Amino acid sequence: MNHRREYEIAFVGLKPGVHVYEYKVDDKFFIPYGEQDFSNCDATVKLLLDKKSGFMQLKFDIDGSIQAGCDRCGNTLPLQLWDEFNIIVKMVDEPDTLNEQEEDPDVYYISRNESHLQVANWIYEFVNLSIPLQKTCSPEEMGGPKC
Template identity: 25%
Template sequence: MVNLESLKIDLKSLEQGATPFEFELDDAFFESLETTEVQRGNLHVSLLVNRTNDYYDLNFHIEGSVMVPCDLCLDDMEQKIDTDNRLAAKFGENYSEDDDLVTVVEDEGILDVAWFIYEFTELNIPIKHVHAPGKCNPAMIKKLQEHSATRSSGEEIENDVDPRWAALSNLKIED
Protein backbone atom coordinates (compact mmCIF):
# COMPACT_ATOMS: atom_id res chain seq x y z
CA MET A 1 0.00 0.00 0.00
CA VAL A 2 1.33 3.41 -0.95
CA ASN A 3 1.80 5.93 1.79
CA LEU A 4 0.17 9.11 0.47
CA GLU A 5 1.87 11.05 3.26
CA SER A 6 5.18 10.54 1.43
CA LEU A 7 3.70 12.53 -1.48
CA LYS A 8 3.23 15.57 0.73
CA ILE A 9 6.32 17.74 0.47
CA ASP A 10 7.23 20.16 3.23
CA LEU A 11 8.51 23.03 1.11
CA LYS A 12 9.73 25.04 4.10
CA SER A 13 12.10 22.27 5.18
CA LEU A 14 13.87 22.10 1.80
CA GLU A 15 17.37 23.52 1.48
CA GLN A 16 18.21 26.10 -1.19
CA GLY A 17 19.02 24.40 -4.49
CA ALA A 18 17.89 21.07 -5.89
CA THR A 19 16.30 18.27 -3.84
CA PRO A 20 15.43 14.96 -5.56
CA PHE A 21 12.49 12.69 -4.65
CA GLU A 22 11.69 9.20 -5.98
CA PHE A 23 8.29 7.50 -5.74
CA GLU A 24 7.17 4.01 -6.75
CA LEU A 25 3.40 4.02 -7.25
CA ASP A 26 1.22 0.95 -7.79
CA ASP A 27 -2.47 -0.01 -7.83
CA ALA A 28 -2.87 1.19 -4.23
CA PHE A 29 -2.02 4.74 -5.31
CA PHE A 30 -4.81 4.81 -7.91
CA GLU A 31 -7.28 3.12 -5.55
CA SER A 32 -6.56 5.66 -2.82
CA LEU A 33 -7.38 8.55 -5.17
CA GLU A 34 -10.77 6.97 -5.98
CA THR A 35 -10.73 7.99 -9.64
CA THR A 36 -12.77 6.44 -12.41
CA GLU A 37 -10.44 6.77 -15.39
CA VAL A 38 -7.28 4.99 -14.23
CA GLN A 39 -7.58 2.53 -11.39
CA ARG A 40 -4.47 0.37 -11.81
CA GLY A 41 -0.89 0.88 -12.82
CA ASN A 42 2.77 0.97 -11.91
CA LEU A 43 4.66 4.23 -12.13
CA HIS A 44 8.10 5.45 -11.24
CA VAL A 45 8.15 9.17 -10.46
CA SER A 46 11.33 11.22 -10.27
CA LEU A 47 10.73 14.67 -8.85
CA LEU A 48 13.39 17.36 -8.65
CA VAL A 49 12.46 20.38 -6.53
CA ASN A 50 14.69 23.40 -7.06
CA ARG A 51 14.30 26.01 -4.32
CA THR A 52 15.24 29.65 -4.87
CA ASN A 53 14.28 31.60 -1.75
CA ASP A 54 10.50 31.08 -1.44
CA TYR A 55 9.99 30.03 -5.07
CA TYR A 56 9.99 26.33 -6.00
CA ASP A 57 10.44 24.79 -9.43
CA LEU A 58 9.16 21.19 -9.54
CA ASN A 59 10.22 18.95 -12.44
CA PHE A 60 8.40 15.62 -12.73
CA HIS A 61 9.50 12.65 -14.82
CA ILE A 62 6.88 9.89 -14.80
CA GLU A 63 7.30 6.55 -16.52
CA GLY A 64 5.63 3.18 -16.31
CA SER A 65 2.25 1.87 -17.40
CA VAL A 66 -1.40 2.10 -16.45
CA MET A 67 -4.38 -0.07 -17.29
CA VAL A 68 -7.19 1.57 -19.26
CA PRO A 69 -10.23 0.07 -21.00
CA CYS A 70 -9.90 -0.49 -24.76
CA ASP A 71 -12.32 1.78 -26.62
CA LEU A 72 -13.25 -1.06 -28.96
CA CYS A 73 -13.62 -4.23 -26.87
CA LEU A 74 -13.68 -2.71 -23.34
CA ASP A 75 -11.06 -5.18 -22.04
CA ASP A 76 -8.22 -3.72 -20.01
CA MET A 77 -5.12 -2.78 -21.95
CA GLU A 78 -1.72 -1.57 -20.87
CA GLN A 79 -0.89 2.03 -21.77
CA LYS A 80 2.74 3.11 -21.51
CA ILE A 81 3.44 6.40 -19.72
CA ASP A 82 6.55 8.51 -20.25
CA THR A 83 6.12 12.20 -19.54
CA ASP A 84 8.00 15.22 -18.24
CA ASN A 85 6.08 18.01 -16.55
CA ARG A 86 6.91 21.22 -14.73
CA LEU A 87 5.12 22.99 -11.92
CA ALA A 88 6.04 26.11 -9.96
CA ALA A 89 5.08 26.82 -6.37
CA LYS A 90 5.26 29.81 -4.08
CA PHE A 91 3.89 30.82 -0.70
CA GLY A 92 0.80 32.95 -0.21
CA GLU A 93 -2.14 33.56 2.10
CA ASN A 94 -4.55 31.17 0.33
CA TYR A 95 -4.11 27.97 -1.64
CA SER A 96 -4.67 28.41 -5.38
CA GLU A 97 -3.76 26.82 -8.70
CA ASP A 98 -3.24 29.05 -11.75
CA ASP A 99 -2.02 27.20 -14.85
CA ASP A 100 1.41 25.89 -13.82
CA LEU A 101 1.71 27.96 -10.62
CA VAL A 102 0.51 26.68 -7.26
CA THR A 103 0.24 29.00 -4.28
CA VAL A 104 0.73 27.13 -1.02
CA VAL A 105 -0.55 28.50 2.29
CA GLU A 106 2.57 29.86 3.95
CA ASP A 107 1.55 28.81 7.48
CA GLU A 108 1.30 25.15 6.34
CA GLY A 109 4.08 24.99 3.74
CA ILE A 110 2.96 21.53 2.56
CA LEU A 111 2.41 20.69 -1.13
CA ASP A 112 0.60 17.42 -1.85
CA VAL A 113 1.84 16.25 -5.27
CA ALA A 114 -0.36 13.10 -5.46
CA TRP A 115 -3.11 14.68 -7.54
CA PHE A 116 -0.60 16.45 -9.82
CA ILE A 117 1.09 13.11 -10.54
CA TYR A 118 -2.29 11.59 -11.37
CA GLU A 119 -3.25 14.49 -13.66
CA PHE A 120 0.12 14.42 -15.48
CA THR A 121 -0.33 10.66 -15.98
CA GLU A 122 -3.88 10.96 -17.25
CA LEU A 123 -2.94 13.77 -19.63
CA ASN A 124 -0.30 11.47 -21.14
CA ILE A 125 -2.91 8.85 -22.10
CA PRO A 126 -4.01 9.22 -25.73
CA ILE A 127 -7.64 10.17 -26.31
CA LYS A 128 -8.18 6.99 -28.29
CA HIS A 129 -6.81 3.79 -26.80
CA VAL A 130 -7.28 0.58 -28.73
CA HIS A 131 -5.48 -2.76 -28.59
CA ALA A 132 -3.04 -3.58 -31.37
CA PRO A 133 -4.74 -5.27 -34.36
CA GLY A 134 -5.78 -8.81 -33.44
CA LYS A 135 -5.40 -8.29 -29.68
CA CYS A 136 -9.00 -7.24 -28.88
CA ASN A 137 -11.44 -9.62 -27.25
CA PRO A 138 -12.67 -11.80 -30.19
CA ALA A 139 -16.15 -12.33 -28.68
CA MET A 140 -16.68 -8.57 -28.38
CA ILE A 141 -15.39 -7.92 -31.90
CA LYS A 142 -17.83 -10.54 -33.25
CA LYS A 143 -20.72 -8.81 -31.44
CA LEU A 144 -19.63 -5.44 -32.80
CA GLN A 145 -19.56 -6.80 -36.34
CA GLU A 146 -23.03 -8.32 -35.92
CA HIS A 147 -24.46 -4.97 -34.89
CA SER A 148 -22.48 -2.85 -37.30
CA ALA A 149 -24.23 -0.60 -39.84
CA THR A 150 -22.38 -2.37 -42.65
CA ARG A 151 -22.60 -6.07 -43.28
CA SER A 152 -19.60 -8.29 -43.84
CA SER A 153 -20.60 -8.53 -47.52
CA GLY A 154 -19.84 -4.83 -47.81
CA GLU A 155 -23.44 -3.80 -48.47
CA GLU A 156 -24.62 -0.83 -46.48
CA ILE A 157 -27.95 -0.83 -44.76
CA GLU A 158 -30.27 1.72 -46.32
CA ASN A 159 -30.83 4.72 -44.16
CA ASP A 160 -34.40 5.90 -44.24
CA VAL A 161 -33.98 9.66 -44.15
CA ASP A 162 -36.86 11.80 -43.01
CA PRO A 163 -38.15 13.53 -46.18
CA ARG A 164 -37.96 16.92 -44.47
CA TRP A 165 -34.23 16.44 -43.99
CA ALA A 166 -33.81 15.02 -47.49
CA ALA A 167 -35.27 18.24 -48.91
CA LEU A 168 -32.52 20.21 -47.20
CA SER A 169 -29.86 18.41 -49.23
CA ASN A 170 -31.35 20.01 -52.36
CA LEU A 171 -30.81 23.53 -51.05
CA LYS A 172 -27.75 25.33 -52.31
CA ILE A 173 -26.23 28.54 -51.06
CA GLU A 174 -25.09 30.82 -53.82
CA ASP A 175 -22.45 33.50 -53.38
Protein backbone atom coordinates in the same frame (compact mmCIF):
# COMPACT_ATOMS: atom_id res chain seq x y z
CA MET B 1 -9.41 13.52 1.31
CA ASN B 2 -6.95 11.77 3.60
CA HIS B 3 -3.54 13.10 2.69
CA ARG B 4 -0.77 10.55 2.99
CA ARG B 5 2.44 11.67 4.64
CA GLU B 6 4.64 9.85 2.14
CA TYR B 7 3.53 12.43 -0.45
CA GLU B 8 4.33 15.43 1.77
CA ILE B 9 7.56 17.31 1.28
CA ALA B 10 8.86 19.28 4.25
CA PHE B 11 10.40 22.02 2.13
CA VAL B 12 10.99 24.54 4.89
CA GLY B 13 14.21 22.84 6.00
CA LEU B 14 15.55 22.29 2.49
CA LYS B 15 18.52 24.28 1.28
CA PRO B 16 18.10 26.24 -1.96
CA GLY B 17 18.83 24.09 -4.99
CA VAL B 18 17.61 20.89 -6.61
CA HIS B 19 16.17 18.02 -4.56
CA VAL B 20 15.08 14.70 -6.06
CA TYR B 21 12.13 12.56 -4.89
CA GLU B 22 10.89 9.30 -6.37
CA TYR B 23 7.46 7.77 -5.89
CA LYS B 24 6.20 4.32 -6.89
CA VAL B 25 2.56 4.47 -7.96
CA ASP B 26 0.37 1.38 -8.14
CA ASP B 27 -3.35 0.64 -7.89
CA LYS B 28 -3.33 1.24 -4.10
CA PHE B 29 -2.39 4.88 -4.69
CA PHE B 30 -5.71 5.49 -6.50
CA ILE B 31 -8.04 4.01 -3.84
CA PRO B 32 -8.76 7.39 -2.15
CA TYR B 33 -9.70 8.84 -5.56
CA GLY B 34 -12.35 6.22 -6.36
CA GLU B 35 -12.68 3.85 -9.29
CA GLN B 36 -10.39 4.42 -12.27
CA ASP B 37 -10.76 3.53 -15.96
CA PHE B 38 -7.54 1.50 -15.81
CA SER B 39 -5.87 -1.17 -13.69
CA ASN B 40 -2.47 -2.70 -12.95
CA CYS B 41 -0.74 0.65 -12.69
CA ASP B 42 3.01 0.31 -12.35
CA ALA B 43 4.46 3.79 -12.57
CA THR B 44 7.39 5.74 -11.25
CA VAL B 45 7.13 9.47 -10.65
CA LYS B 46 10.43 11.29 -10.38
CA LEU B 47 10.07 14.74 -8.89
CA LEU B 48 12.79 17.38 -9.19
CA LEU B 49 12.15 20.21 -6.74
CA ASP B 50 14.27 23.30 -7.34
CA LYS B 51 13.93 25.51 -4.27
CA LYS B 52 14.57 29.19 -4.80
CA SER B 53 13.91 32.31 -2.76
CA GLY B 54 10.13 32.79 -2.58
CA PHE B 55 9.18 29.99 -4.96
CA MET B 56 9.85 26.41 -6.05
CA GLN B 57 9.96 24.82 -9.48
CA LEU B 58 8.65 21.25 -9.60
CA LYS B 59 9.22 18.91 -12.53
CA PHE B 60 7.31 15.62 -12.52
CA ASP B 61 8.58 12.84 -14.83
CA ILE B 62 6.03 10.04 -15.26
CA ASP B 63 7.13 6.63 -16.55
CA GLY B 64 5.35 3.30 -16.37
CA SER B 65 2.43 1.27 -17.64
CA ILE B 66 -1.24 0.56 -17.05
CA GLN B 67 -3.91 -1.69 -18.50
CA ALA B 68 -7.02 -0.10 -19.97
CA GLY B 69 -9.87 -1.14 -22.24
CA CYS B 70 -9.69 -0.66 -26.02
CA ASP B 71 -11.98 2.17 -27.15
CA ARG B 72 -13.35 -0.03 -29.96
CA CYS B 73 -13.73 -3.53 -28.56
CA GLY B 74 -13.12 -3.27 -24.82
CA ASN B 75 -10.21 -5.72 -24.81
CA THR B 76 -7.65 -5.06 -22.11
CA LEU B 77 -4.56 -3.33 -23.50
CA PRO B 78 -1.17 -2.63 -21.97
CA LEU B 79 -0.41 1.09 -22.34
CA GLN B 80 2.81 2.96 -21.70
CA LEU B 81 2.84 6.10 -19.58
CA TRP B 82 5.42 8.77 -20.24
CA ASP B 83 5.19 12.49 -19.80
CA GLU B 84 6.60 15.39 -17.88
CA PHE B 85 4.86 18.26 -16.15
CA ASN B 86 6.07 21.48 -14.54
CA ILE B 87 4.56 23.43 -11.67
CA ILE B 88 5.69 26.72 -10.13
CA VAL B 89 4.81 27.03 -6.44
CA LYS B 90 4.94 30.60 -5.14
CA MET B 91 4.89 31.53 -1.46
CA VAL B 92 2.58 34.50 -0.81
CA ASP B 93 0.45 36.09 1.91
CA GLU B 94 -3.01 35.33 0.45
CA PRO B 95 -2.74 32.06 -1.51
CA ASP B 96 -6.47 31.25 -1.67
CA THR B 97 -7.35 34.49 -3.44
CA LEU B 98 -4.45 34.19 -5.87
CA ASN B 99 -5.21 30.52 -6.66
CA GLU B 100 -8.78 31.52 -7.57
CA GLN B 101 -7.57 34.35 -9.83
CA GLU B 102 -4.64 32.53 -11.46
CA GLU B 103 -5.32 31.53 -15.07
CA ASP B 104 -2.13 29.54 -15.59
CA PRO B 105 -2.68 25.95 -14.35
CA ASP B 106 1.08 25.54 -13.92
CA VAL B 107 1.27 28.16 -11.15
CA TYR B 108 0.13 27.39 -7.61
CA TYR B 109 0.26 29.58 -4.50
CA ILE B 110 0.86 28.53 -0.90
CA SER B 111 1.06 30.54 2.31
CA ARG B 112 4.42 31.83 3.48
CA ASN B 113 3.59 30.06 6.76
CA GLU B 114 3.37 26.61 5.15
CA SER B 115 6.08 24.10 5.92
CA HIS B 116 4.93 21.08 3.87
CA LEU B 117 3.94 20.62 0.25
CA GLN B 118 1.39 17.88 -0.55
CA VAL B 119 2.08 16.40 -4.02
CA ALA B 120 -0.36 13.42 -4.09
CA ASN B 121 -3.07 15.28 -6.04
CA TRP B 122 -0.59 16.46 -8.65
CA ILE B 123 0.73 12.91 -9.05
CA TYR B 124 -2.85 11.69 -9.49
CA GLU B 125 -3.59 14.33 -12.14
CA PHE B 126 -0.33 13.84 -14.02
CA VAL B 127 -0.59 10.04 -14.16
CA ASN B 128 -4.11 10.42 -15.58
CA LEU B 129 -2.93 13.04 -18.08
CA SER B 130 -0.17 10.65 -19.20
CA ILE B 131 -2.68 8.06 -20.42
CA PRO B 132 -2.99 8.13 -24.23
CA LEU B 133 -6.23 9.75 -25.43
CA GLN B 134 -6.89 7.02 -27.98
CA LYS B 135 -6.71 3.54 -26.57
CA THR B 136 -7.00 1.06 -29.44
CA CYS B 137 -5.69 -2.38 -30.29
CA SER B 138 -2.58 -2.57 -32.45
CA PRO B 139 -3.07 -2.32 -36.26
CA GLU B 140 -2.48 -6.07 -36.61
CA GLU B 141 -5.43 -6.81 -34.31
CA MET B 142 -7.91 -4.22 -35.68
CA GLY B 143 -10.75 -5.84 -37.56
CA GLY B 144 -9.63 -9.24 -36.36
CA PRO B 145 -11.28 -11.54 -33.85
CA LYS B 146 -10.05 -9.46 -30.92
CA CYS B 147 -11.06 -6.02 -32.19
